[in-house]
Amino acid sequence: MGDVHLTEQGSGTPLVLLHAYPVDSRMWDGVRGPLAERVRLITPDQRGLGRSPLGQAPPDLDVVAEDLLRDLDRLGVQRFVLGGCSMGGYVAMAVLRRAAERVTGLVLADTKAVADTEQARAGRLAVAERAESEGTAGWLADSFLPNGVGTTTAEQRPEVVSALRELIESQPPSGVAWAQRAMAARPDSTELLAAVDVPVLAVVGAEDALMSPEVVGGLVPGATFAVLPGCGHLPPLEDPAAFARTVLDWLPG
Structure with missing residues (x-):
C-alpha cells in the first residue's frame, strides 16, 4: 500500500494524535492551532479511512501501529507523546505493545483497556458486513450520532453534529x-x-454514553484524570478549546 496520509504542523516535542472511529484525522482540526503553538503535532489517517489507502493487510490494530511507527521513522521522530481518542486509544495501546520505549507520555481520551465482549464483537462484525454489502450512507451516521456526542452537543451545537x-x-x-x-x-x-x-492523561466527556468516567479514569494507576463537562464521546470535536487546554496544562515539559 502507499504511505498513510498524515498532517504535521508546529515544532518542539512531537505529539501524535490518533483519531476515533468512524472518522479521520480531521476530528483534530479544532485543536490544531493551540496545540501546534507548543508541539510538533502529527495526525495520521488510519489505513482505509480519510485519505489513507486500505492496502491488503488483514484487519489488525497491530498493522496500524506498524504503519505509524514506520511513518515516524520516515519523519525522524524517535520519541513522542502519544494520544488517542476511542479507537485511537486502542491503536495507542498497540503501539505500546510494540515500542513502549519510544513513548514519553500518553493521552487516552474516551477509550478503554478491556477487549470486546462476545456481544460487542458480534455487533462490530455485523456493522462490517453491512458496510460491505450496503455501503454506509445514512445508516452509519444515524446509528453512531445518538451515542457519539453528548446531550449538550446534540442540543446546543448543531454545527458539530452536522460536521460529524x-x-x-x-x-x-x-x-x-x-x-x-x-x-x-x-x-x-x-x-x-x-x-x-x-x-x-486520561480524559473523558462527562456525557459520554459509550465510555463511563469510571472506566476511563481507571485506565492507568496514577494517571492525571480530567472530565470535560458538556462533552460526550468526542471532546476534541465537541469542545476543542477545553480539550486543547486540558492537554496543554498536562503536557510534560
Whole structure:
C-alpha cells in the first residue's frame, strides 16, 4: 500500500494524535492551532479511512501501529507523546505493545483497556458486513450520532453534529469494515496499561454514553484524570478549546 496520509504542523516535542472511529484525522482540526503553538503535532489517517489507502493487510490494530511507527521513522521522530481518542486509544495501546520505549507520555481520551465482549464483537462484525454489502450512507451516521456526542452537543451545537455527520459519510465503507474487524480482534490491554511508567492523561466527556468516567479514569494507576463537562464521546470535536487546554496544562515539559 502507499504511505498513510498524515498532517504535521508546529515544532518542539512531537505529539501524535490518533483519531476515533468512524472518522479521520480531521476530528483534530479544532485543536490544531493551540496545540501546534507548543508541539510538533502529527495526525495520521488510519489505513482505509480519510485519505489513507486500505492496502491488503488483514484487519489488525497491530498493522496500524506498524504503519505509524514506520511513518515516524520516515519523519525522524524517535520519541513522542502519544494520544488517542476511542479507537485511537486502542491503536495507542498497540503501539505500546510494540515500542513502549519510544513513548514519553500518553493521552487516552474516551477509550478503554478491556477487549470486546462476545456481544460487542458480534455487533462490530455485523456493522462490517453491512458496510460491505450496503455501503454506509445514512445508516452509519444515524446509528453512531445518538451515542457519539453528548446531550449538550446534540442540543446546543448543531454545527458539530452536522460536521460529524459529514465526516462519517465521507469514510470508505471498506475502511469502516476493516476498522470494525480490527477493533473486534484487539486483545485486552489492562495489564499493559498498568505497567506504563510515563506521564498519562486520561480524559473523558462527562456525557459520554459509550465510555463511563469510571472506566476511563481507571485506565492507568496514577494517571492525571480530567472530565470535560458538556462533552460526550468526542471532546476534541465537541469542545476543542477545553480539550486543547486540558492537554496543554498536562503536557510534560
